[in-house]
Amino acid sequence: MNITVKYFGQIVDVTNKNQETIEIIDGQISDVLQLLNNKYELLKNKDFQIAQNQELVSLETKLTGAEIALLPPFSGG
Amino acid sequence: MNITVKYFGQIVDVTNKNQETIEIIDGQISDVLQLLNNKYELLKNKDFQIAQNQELVSLETKLTGAEIALLPPFSGG
Amino acid sequence: MKDKKIKNVFREGAISSEFIGNSIYKHQTKTSIGAHNIFLGQVRADEIDGKTVTAIDYTAYEDMANQKFHDIRESAFEKFDLTCMHIYHSLGTVKTGEICLFVFVSSPRRKVVFEALEYIVEAIKADVPVFGKEIFEDETHQWKKNT
Amino acid sequence: MKDKKIKNVFREGAISSEFIGNSIYKHQTKTSIGAHNIFLGQVRADEIDGKTVTAIDYTAYEDMANQKFHDIRESAFEKFDLTCMHIYHSLGTVKTGEICLFVFVSSPRRKVVFEALEYIVEAIKADVPVFGKEIFEDETHQWKKNT
Numbered sequence: 001m002n003i004t005v006k007y008f009g010q011i012v013d014v015t016n017k018n019q020e021t022i023e024i025i026d027g028q029i030s031d032v033l034q035l036l037n038n039k040y041e042l043l044k045n046k047d048f049q050i051a052q053n054q055e056l057v058s059l060e061t062k063l064t065g066a067e068i069a070l071l072p073p074f075s076g077g
Numbered sequence: 078m079n080i081t082v083k084y085f086g087q088i089v090d091v092t093n094k095n096q097e098t099i100e101i102i103d104g105q106i107s108d109v110l111q112l113l114n115n116k117y118e119l120l121k122n123k124d125f126q127i128a129q130n131q132e133l134v135s136l137e138t139k140l141t142g143a144e145i146a147l148l149p150p151f152s153g154g
Numbered sequence: 155m156k157d158k159k160i161k162n163v164f165r166e167g168a169i170s171s172e173f174i175g176n177s178i179y180k181h182q183t184k185t186s187i188g189a190h191n192i193f194l195g196q197v198r199a200d201e202i203d204g205k206t207v208t209a210i211d212y213t214a215y216e217d218m219a220n221q222k223f224h225d226i227r228e229s230a231f232e233k234f235d236l237t238c239m240h241i242y243h244s245l246g247t248v249k250t251g252e253i254c255l256f257v258f259v260s261s262p263r264r265k266v267v268f269e270a271l272e273y274i275v276e277a278i279k280a281d282v283p284v285f286g287k288e289i290f291e292d293e294t295h296q297w298k299k300n301t
Numbered sequence: 302m303k304d305k306k307i308k309n310v311f312r313e314g315a316i317s318s319e320f321i322g323n324s325i326y327k328h329q330t331k332t333s334i335g336a337h338n339i340f341l342g343q344v345r346a347d348e349i350d351g352k353t354v355t356a357i358d359y360t361a362y363e364d365m366a367n368q369k370f371h372d373i374r375e376s377a378f379e380k381f382d383l384t385c386m387h388i389y390h391s392l393g394t395v396k397t398g399e400i401c402l403f404v405f406v407s408s409p410r411r412k413v414v415f416e417a418l419e420y421i422v423e424a425i426k427a428d429v430p431v432f433g434k435e436i437f438e439d440e441t442h443q444w445k446k447n448t
Protein backbone atom coordinates (compact mmCIF):
# COMPACT_ATOMS: atom_id res chain seq x y z
CA MET A 1 0.00 0.00 0.00
CA ASN A 2 0.92 3.68 -0.34
CA ILE A 3 1.20 5.62 2.89
CA THR A 4 1.73 9.36 3.34
CA VAL A 5 4.41 10.08 5.94
CA LYS A 6 4.67 13.57 7.44
CA TYR A 7 7.70 15.03 9.20
CA PHE A 8 7.71 17.77 11.82
CA GLY A 9 10.13 19.92 13.77
CA GLN A 10 13.68 18.64 14.00
CA ILE A 11 12.79 15.50 12.00
CA VAL A 12 12.64 17.78 8.94
CA ASP A 13 16.30 18.69 9.64
CA VAL A 14 17.07 15.01 8.88
CA THR A 15 14.63 14.23 6.05
CA ASN A 16 14.84 17.65 4.37
CA LYS A 17 11.20 17.32 3.37
CA ASN A 18 7.84 17.80 5.07
CA GLN A 19 6.18 14.73 3.68
CA GLU A 20 6.46 11.89 1.21
CA THR A 21 4.58 8.80 0.07
CA ILE A 22 6.11 5.43 0.76
CA GLU A 23 5.16 2.07 -0.68
CA ILE A 24 5.08 -0.76 1.80
CA ILE A 25 3.54 -4.21 2.04
CA ASP A 26 1.04 -4.86 4.84
CA GLY A 27 2.64 -4.78 8.26
CA GLN A 28 2.97 -2.69 11.38
CA ILE A 29 4.41 0.71 12.39
CA SER A 30 7.84 -0.83 13.11
CA ASP A 31 8.07 -1.83 9.42
CA VAL A 32 7.65 1.80 8.37
CA LEU A 33 10.20 2.85 10.93
CA GLN A 34 12.73 0.31 9.65
CA LEU A 35 12.24 1.53 6.09
CA LEU A 36 12.74 5.17 7.17
CA ASN A 37 15.79 4.31 9.32
CA ASN A 38 17.38 2.74 6.25
CA LYS A 39 16.58 5.79 4.15
CA TYR A 40 17.62 8.46 6.71
CA GLU A 41 20.69 7.37 8.63
CA LEU A 42 20.48 10.22 11.20
CA LEU A 43 16.89 9.41 12.13
CA LYS A 44 17.98 6.94 14.82
CA ASN A 45 19.60 9.79 16.77
CA LYS A 46 16.28 11.58 16.99
CA ASP A 47 13.67 11.33 19.72
CA PHE A 48 10.13 11.10 18.33
CA GLN A 49 6.71 9.52 18.67
CA ILE A 50 4.67 8.16 15.78
CA ALA A 51 1.05 9.01 14.98
CA GLN A 52 -1.22 7.09 12.62
CA ASN A 53 -4.46 8.79 11.61
CA GLN A 54 -3.59 11.58 14.09
CA GLU A 55 -3.37 9.30 17.11
CA LEU A 56 -0.14 8.28 18.82
CA VAL A 57 0.54 4.59 18.21
CA SER A 58 3.04 1.96 19.33
CA LEU A 59 5.49 0.08 17.12
CA GLU A 60 3.20 -2.96 17.14
CA THR A 61 0.17 -1.10 15.79
CA LYS A 62 -1.02 -2.52 12.47
CA LEU A 63 -0.77 -0.29 9.43
CA THR A 64 -4.18 0.91 8.21
CA GLY A 65 -3.06 2.88 5.21
CA ALA A 66 -3.86 6.15 7.03
CA GLU A 67 -1.41 9.03 7.25
CA ILE A 68 1.63 8.56 9.50
CA ALA A 69 3.52 11.37 11.23
CA LEU A 70 6.89 11.48 12.98
CA LEU A 71 6.52 13.84 15.94
CA PRO A 72 9.52 15.05 17.94
CA PRO A 73 8.96 16.35 21.51
CA PHE A 74 6.15 18.89 21.59
CA SER A 75 7.14 22.44 22.45
CA GLY A 76 4.05 24.58 22.10
CA GLY A 77 3.25 27.66 24.17
CA MET B 78 -7.64 60.95 75.34
CA ASN B 79 -9.36 61.69 72.03
CA ILE B 80 -9.50 58.84 69.53
CA THR B 81 -10.72 58.90 65.96
CA VAL B 82 -13.00 55.94 65.21
CA LYS B 83 -13.73 55.02 61.61
CA TYR B 84 -16.66 52.91 60.39
CA PHE B 85 -16.81 50.84 57.22
CA GLY B 86 -19.26 48.80 55.17
CA GLN B 87 -22.35 47.61 56.99
CA ILE B 88 -21.17 49.22 60.26
CA VAL B 89 -22.05 52.56 58.66
CA ASP B 90 -25.65 51.29 58.29
CA VAL B 91 -25.72 51.25 62.12
CA THR B 92 -23.71 54.37 63.00
CA ASN B 93 -24.94 56.52 60.09
CA LYS B 94 -21.55 58.17 59.98
CA ASN B 95 -18.12 57.33 58.55
CA GLN B 96 -16.10 58.51 61.50
CA GLU B 97 -16.19 60.38 64.79
CA THR B 98 -13.91 61.38 67.65
CA ILE B 99 -14.54 59.81 71.03
CA GLU B 100 -13.16 60.85 74.38
CA ILE B 101 -12.05 58.03 76.59
CA ILE B 102 -9.79 57.56 79.59
CA ASP B 103 -6.77 55.28 79.21
CA GLY B 104 -7.73 51.66 78.72
CA GLN B 105 -7.97 48.92 76.15
CA ILE B 106 -9.88 48.19 72.95
CA SER B 107 -12.73 46.55 74.89
CA ASP B 108 -13.39 49.88 76.62
CA VAL B 109 -13.93 51.58 73.29
CA LEU B 110 -16.17 48.75 72.21
CA GLN B 111 -18.27 49.03 75.33
CA LEU B 112 -18.68 52.76 74.80
CA LEU B 113 -19.76 52.22 71.18
CA ASN B 114 -22.13 49.36 72.11
CA ASN B 115 -23.86 51.73 74.53
CA LYS B 116 -24.10 54.41 71.88
CA TYR B 117 -25.22 52.16 68.98
CA GLU B 118 -27.60 49.49 70.17
CA LEU B 119 -27.58 47.54 66.89
CA LEU B 120 -23.79 47.24 66.84
CA LYS B 121 -23.83 44.04 68.86
CA ASN B 122 -25.66 42.26 66.02
CA LYS B 123 -22.82 43.05 63.65
CA ASP B 124 -19.79 40.92 62.87
CA PHE B 125 -16.57 42.97 62.75
CA GLN B 126 -12.88 43.10 63.59
CA ILE B 127 -11.13 46.09 65.11
CA ALA B 128 -7.98 47.77 63.83
CA GLN B 129 -5.80 50.20 65.75
CA ASN B 130 -3.24 52.14 63.75
CA GLN B 131 -4.23 50.03 60.70
CA GLU B 132 -3.42 46.70 62.34
CA LEU B 133 -6.01 44.19 63.54
CA VAL B 134 -5.98 44.03 67.34
CA SER B 135 -7.63 42.01 70.10
CA LEU B 136 -9.98 43.32 72.79
CA GLU B 137 -7.12 43.27 75.31
CA THR B 138 -4.84 45.52 73.24
CA LYS B 139 -3.95 48.74 75.07
CA LEU B 140 -5.21 51.99 73.56
CA THR B 141 -2.39 54.08 72.07
CA GLY B 142 -4.43 57.05 70.96
CA ALA B 143 -4.04 56.00 67.34
CA GLU B 144 -6.96 55.73 64.94
CA ILE B 145 -9.37 52.84 65.47
CA ALA B 146 -11.49 51.25 62.75
CA LEU B 147 -14.46 48.86 62.88
CA LEU B 148 -14.09 46.47 59.95
CA PRO B 149 -16.90 44.11 58.90
CA PRO B 150 -16.02 40.99 56.84
CA PHE B 151 -13.84 41.93 53.87
CA SER B 152 -15.39 41.47 50.44
CA GLY B 153 -12.94 42.79 47.90
CA GLY B 154 -12.44 41.47 44.39
CA MET C 155 6.87 52.22 60.41
CA LYS C 156 5.24 52.28 57.01
CA ASP C 157 7.30 51.81 53.87
CA LYS C 158 7.49 54.99 51.81
CA LYS C 159 6.97 53.39 48.40
CA ILE C 160 3.41 52.25 49.04
CA LYS C 161 1.42 52.45 45.80
CA ASN C 162 -2.21 53.33 45.47
CA VAL C 163 -3.87 50.19 44.14
CA PHE C 164 -7.32 51.79 43.87
CA ARG C 165 -8.94 53.14 40.73
CA GLU C 166 -12.21 55.06 40.65
CA GLY C 167 -14.85 52.93 38.91
CA ALA C 168 -14.45 49.89 36.67
CA ILE C 169 -11.15 48.72 35.18
CA SER C 170 -11.46 48.84 31.38
CA SER C 171 -10.39 46.13 28.94
CA GLU C 172 -8.26 48.78 27.15
CA PHE C 173 -6.35 49.41 30.37
CA ILE C 174 -5.68 45.68 30.69
CA GLY C 175 -4.66 45.33 27.03
CA ASN C 176 -2.33 48.28 27.40
CA SER C 177 -0.81 46.82 30.54
CA ILE C 178 -0.07 43.59 28.62
CA TYR C 179 1.43 45.64 25.78
CA LYS C 180 3.85 47.40 28.15
CA HIS C 181 5.32 44.03 29.16
CA GLN C 182 6.42 43.14 25.64
CA THR C 183 9.72 44.96 26.11
CA LYS C 184 10.57 42.67 29.05
CA THR C 185 12.10 39.78 27.14
CA SER C 186 13.06 37.71 30.19
CA ILE C 187 9.35 37.00 30.73
CA GLY C 188 8.05 33.66 29.46
CA ALA C 189 4.65 33.50 31.15
CA HIS C 190 1.99 35.95 32.29
CA ASN C 191 -1.02 35.06 34.41
CA ILE C 192 -3.90 37.47 34.85
CA PHE C 193 -6.85 37.29 37.23
CA LEU C 194 -9.90 39.47 36.61
CA GLY C 195 -12.79 39.81 39.04
CA GLN C 196 -16.02 40.73 37.26
CA VAL C 197 -19.28 41.84 38.90
CA ARG C 198 -21.96 39.15 38.60
CA ALA C 199 -25.68 39.84 38.14
CA ASP C 200 -26.58 37.49 41.00
CA GLU C 201 -30.25 36.96 41.72
CA ILE C 202 -31.05 37.02 45.44
CA ASP C 203 -34.64 36.55 46.68
CA GLY C 204 -35.99 37.52 43.28
CA LYS C 205 -33.93 40.72 42.98
CA THR C 206 -31.00 41.10 40.61
CA VAL C 207 -27.68 42.79 41.42
CA THR C 208 -27.01 45.68 39.04
CA ALA C 209 -23.75 47.00 40.51
CA ILE C 210 -21.36 46.78 43.43
CA ASP C 211 -20.35 49.93 45.27
CA TYR C 212 -16.84 49.46 46.69
CA THR C 213 -15.43 51.29 49.69
CA ALA C 214 -12.19 50.59 51.54
CA TYR C 215 -10.15 51.55 54.55
CA GLU C 216 -7.77 52.93 51.97
CA ASP C 217 -4.57 53.50 53.94
CA MET C 218 -4.72 50.11 55.61
CA ALA C 219 -5.75 48.43 52.35
CA ASN C 220 -2.83 49.92 50.40
CA GLN C 221 -0.50 48.81 53.20
CA LYS C 222 -1.94 45.27 52.98
CA PHE C 223 -1.60 45.24 49.19
CA HIS C 224 2.00 46.32 49.69
CA ASP C 225 2.62 43.52 52.22
CA ILE C 226 1.09 40.97 49.84
CA ARG C 227 3.32 42.25 47.03
CA GLU C 228 6.48 42.02 49.16
CA SER C 229 5.57 38.57 50.36
CA ALA C 230 4.82 37.34 46.82
CA PHE C 231 8.16 38.63 45.49
CA GLU C 232 9.87 36.85 48.37
CA LYS C 233 8.08 33.53 47.82
CA PHE C 234 8.07 33.39 44.00
CA ASP C 235 10.52 34.19 41.19
CA LEU C 236 8.42 36.98 39.70
CA THR C 237 9.59 39.53 37.13
CA CYS C 238 6.57 41.81 37.54
CA MET C 239 3.41 42.09 39.56
CA HIS C 240 0.53 44.56 39.35
CA ILE C 241 -2.69 44.89 41.31
CA TYR C 242 -5.60 47.25 40.65
CA HIS C 243 -8.88 47.35 42.56
CA SER C 244 -11.93 49.50 41.91
CA LEU C 245 -13.54 51.92 44.32
CA GLY C 246 -17.05 53.33 43.84
CA THR C 247 -19.61 51.89 41.47
CA VAL C 248 -18.82 48.95 39.21
CA LYS C 249 -21.73 47.68 37.12
CA THR C 250 -22.46 44.02 36.40
CA GLY C 251 -20.17 42.71 33.66
CA GLU C 252 -17.50 45.26 34.53
CA ILE C 253 -14.13 44.44 36.06
CA CYS C 254 -13.33 45.37 39.68
CA LEU C 255 -10.04 43.51 40.29
CA PHE C 256 -7.03 43.07 37.99
CA VAL C 257 -4.03 41.06 39.20
CA PHE C 258 -1.14 40.54 36.77
CA VAL C 259 1.97 38.43 37.45
CA SER C 260 4.86 37.64 35.11
CA SER C 261 7.83 35.30 35.40
CA PRO C 262 10.36 33.53 33.21
CA ARG C 263 8.52 30.21 33.91
CA ARG C 264 4.88 29.19 33.90
CA LYS C 265 4.72 27.04 37.06
CA VAL C 266 5.63 30.12 39.08
CA VAL C 267 2.85 32.34 37.76
CA PHE C 268 0.09 29.85 38.55
CA GLU C 269 1.18 29.47 42.16
CA ALA C 270 1.85 33.17 42.65
CA LEU C 271 -1.42 34.41 41.17
CA GLU C 272 -3.59 32.15 43.30
CA TYR C 273 -1.60 33.07 46.40
CA ILE C 274 -2.03 36.79 45.73
CA VAL C 275 -5.75 36.66 44.91
CA GLU C 276 -6.53 34.59 48.01
CA ALA C 277 -4.49 36.97 50.17
CA ILE C 278 -6.35 39.97 48.75
CA LYS C 279 -9.72 38.36 49.54
CA ALA C 280 -8.61 37.47 53.09
CA ASP C 281 -6.49 40.40 54.24
CA VAL C 282 -7.50 43.61 52.50
CA PRO C 283 -10.23 45.80 54.07
CA VAL C 284 -12.43 46.38 51.01
CA PHE C 285 -16.21 46.29 51.28
CA GLY C 286 -18.65 45.57 48.47
CA LYS C 287 -22.25 46.73 48.65
CA GLU C 288 -24.44 44.88 46.17
CA ILE C 289 -27.03 47.24 44.69
CA PHE C 290 -30.31 45.81 43.36
CA GLU C 291 -32.55 47.18 40.59
CA ASP C 292 -34.88 48.73 43.18
CA GLU C 293 -31.92 50.54 44.81
CA THR C 294 -32.02 48.41 47.94
CA HIS C 295 -28.70 46.83 48.86
CA GLN C 296 -27.01 43.99 50.71
CA TRP C 297 -23.41 43.62 51.81
CA LYS C 298 -21.38 41.24 49.71
CA LYS C 299 -19.85 38.20 51.38
CA ASN C 300 -16.79 36.53 49.92
CA THR C 301 -16.89 32.74 49.69
CA MET D 302 -14.78 9.88 13.87
CA LYS D 303 -13.81 13.51 14.32
CA ASP D 304 -16.25 16.01 15.77
CA LYS D 305 -17.47 18.48 13.15
CA LYS D 306 -17.25 21.62 15.28
CA ILE D 307 -13.48 21.56 15.62
CA LYS D 308 -12.16 25.14 15.74
CA ASN D 309 -8.91 26.38 14.32
CA VAL D 310 -6.87 27.51 17.33
CA PHE D 311 -3.95 28.76 15.25
CA ARG D 312 -3.24 32.35 14.31
CA GLU D 313 -0.51 33.43 11.90
CA GLY D 314 2.18 35.32 13.85
CA ALA D 315 2.04 36.91 17.29
CA ILE D 316 -1.15 37.44 19.30
CA SER D 317 -1.55 41.18 19.91
CA SER D 318 -2.43 42.86 23.20
CA GLU D 319 -5.35 44.56 21.39
CA PHE D 320 -6.75 41.17 20.46
CA ILE D 321 -6.54 40.10 24.10
CA GLY D 322 -8.10 43.34 25.38
CA ASN D 323 -10.90 42.99 22.87
CA SER D 324 -11.50 39.41 23.90
CA ILE D 325 -11.86 40.56 27.52
CA TYR D 326 -14.25 43.32 26.39
CA LYS D 327 -16.53 40.80 24.64
CA HIS D 328 -17.05 38.97 27.93
CA GLN D 329 -18.53 41.97 29.72
CA THR D 330 -22.02 41.12 28.45
CA LYS D 331 -21.83 37.74 30.20
CA THR D 332 -23.01 38.75 33.66
CA SER D 333 -22.97 35.28 35.19
CA ILE D 334 -19.14 35.42 35.10
CA GLY D 335 -17.41 36.37 38.35
CA ALA D 336 -13.81 35.44 37.55
CA HIS D 337 -11.57 35.30 34.50
CA ASN D 338 -8.12 33.75 34.39
CA ILE D 339 -5.78 34.34 31.48
CA PHE D 340 -2.49 32.65 30.64
CA LEU D 341 -0.14 34.25 28.13
CA GLY D 342 2.99 32.58 26.79
CA GLN D 343 5.59 35.14 25.74
CA VAL D 344 8.78 34.43 23.75
CA ARG D 345 11.86 34.84 25.94
CA ALA D 346 15.21 36.20 24.71
CA ASP D 347 17.09 33.25 26.24
CA GLU D 348 20.85 33.25 25.95
CA ILE D 349 22.27 29.85 24.98
CA ASP D 350 26.04 29.35 24.54
CA GLY D 351 26.52 33.08 24.09
CA LYS D 352 23.81 33.45 21.44
CA THR D 353 20.49 35.18 22.06
CA VAL D 354 17.10 33.95 20.85
CA THR D 355 15.41 36.60 18.67
CA ALA D 356 12.26 34.70 17.68
CA ILE D 357 10.53 31.33 17.70
CA ASP D 358 9.21 29.88 14.47
CA TYR D 359 6.19 27.68 15.25
CA THR D 360 4.97 24.80 13.14
CA ALA D 361 2.34 22.21 13.99
CA TYR D 362 0.71 19.03 12.81
CA GLU D 363 -2.33 21.23 12.42
CA ASP D 364 -5.18 18.74 12.02
CA MET D 365 -4.02 16.62 14.92
CA ALA D 366 -3.27 19.71 17.02
CA ASN D 367 -6.73 21.20 16.50
CA GLN D 368 -8.24 17.83 17.38
CA LYS D 369 -6.15 17.75 20.59
CA PHE D 370 -7.13 21.34 21.46
CA HIS D 371 -10.74 20.28 20.94
CA ASP D 372 -10.30 17.25 23.23
CA ILE D 373 -8.70 19.44 25.91
CA ARG D 374 -11.60 21.89 25.64
CA GLU D 375 -14.23 19.12 25.97
CA SER D 376 -12.41 17.58 28.89
CA ALA D 377 -12.05 20.95 30.67
CA PHE D 378 -15.76 21.74 30.29
CA GLU D 379 -16.54 18.30 31.72
CA LYS D 380 -14.20 18.67 34.71
CA PHE D 381 -14.83 22.31 35.63
CA ASP D 382 -17.85 24.62 35.88
CA LEU D 383 -16.68 26.98 33.12
CA THR D 384 -18.78 29.62 31.40
CA CYS D 385 -16.30 30.25 28.58
CA MET D 386 -12.96 29.01 27.34
CA HIS D 387 -10.77 30.25 24.50
CA ILE D 388 -7.38 29.09 23.23
CA TYR D 389 -5.21 30.75 20.58
CA HIS D 390 -1.73 29.61 19.52
CA SER D 391 0.62 31.24 17.03
CA LEU D 392 2.08 29.66 13.93
CA GLY D 393 5.07 31.10 12.07
CA THR D 394 7.42 33.69 13.49
CA VAL D 395 6.88 35.23 16.93
CA LYS D 396 9.59 37.64 18.05
CA THR D 397 10.92 37.88 21.59
CA GLY D 398 8.53 39.81 23.83
CA GLU D 399 5.56 38.84 21.66
CA ILE D 400 2.77 36.51 22.73
CA CYS D 401 2.43 32.99 21.22
CA LEU D 402 -0.22 31.41 23.47
CA PHE D 403 -3.41 32.91 24.88
CA VAL D 404 -5.66 30.78 27.11
CA PHE D 405 -8.74 32.42 28.61
CA VAL D 406 -11.18 30.76 31.04
CA SER D 407 -14.21 32.26 32.80
CA SER D 408 -16.50 30.97 35.51
CA PRO D 409 -18.95 32.24 38.11
CA ARG D 410 -16.36 31.40 40.84
CA ARG D 411 -12.64 32.01 41.18
CA LYS D 412 -11.48 28.65 42.59
CA VAL D 413 -12.65 27.03 39.37
CA VAL D 414 -10.68 29.25 37.00
CA PHE D 415 -7.35 28.67 38.78
CA GLU D 416 -7.69 24.89 38.58
CA ALA D 417 -9.05 24.90 35.04
CA LEU D 418 -6.41 27.22 33.58
CA GLU D 419 -3.47 25.25 34.93
CA TYR D 420 -5.04 21.99 33.76
CA ILE D 421 -5.53 23.36 30.25
CA VAL D 422 -2.07 24.92 29.88
CA GLU D 423 -0.34 21.75 31.11
CA ALA D 424 -2.44 19.63 28.73
CA ILE D 425 -1.52 21.90 25.80
CA LYS D 426 2.19 21.58 26.61
CA ALA D 427 1.94 17.78 26.95
CA ASP D 428 -0.52 16.71 24.26
CA VAL D 429 -0.53 19.13 21.34
CA PRO D 430 1.91 18.58 18.44
CA VAL D 431 3.35 22.06 18.12
CA PHE D 432 7.05 22.61 17.49
CA GLY D 433 9.06 25.71 18.32
CA LYS D 434 12.30 26.50 16.53
CA GLU D 435 14.37 29.04 18.44
CA ILE D 436 16.08 31.41 16.01
CA PHE D 437 19.32 33.15 17.07
CA GLU D 438 20.68 36.52 15.92
CA ASP D 439 23.04 34.77 13.49
CA GLU D 440 20.11 32.87 11.94
CA THR D 441 21.21 29.53 13.36
CA HIS D 442 18.53 27.68 15.27
CA GLN D 443 17.82 25.08 17.91
CA TRP D 444 14.63 23.19 18.69
CA LYS D 445 12.82 24.40 21.77
CA LYS D 446 12.27 21.95 24.62
CA ASN D 447 9.43 22.43 27.07
CA THR D 448 10.28 22.00 30.74
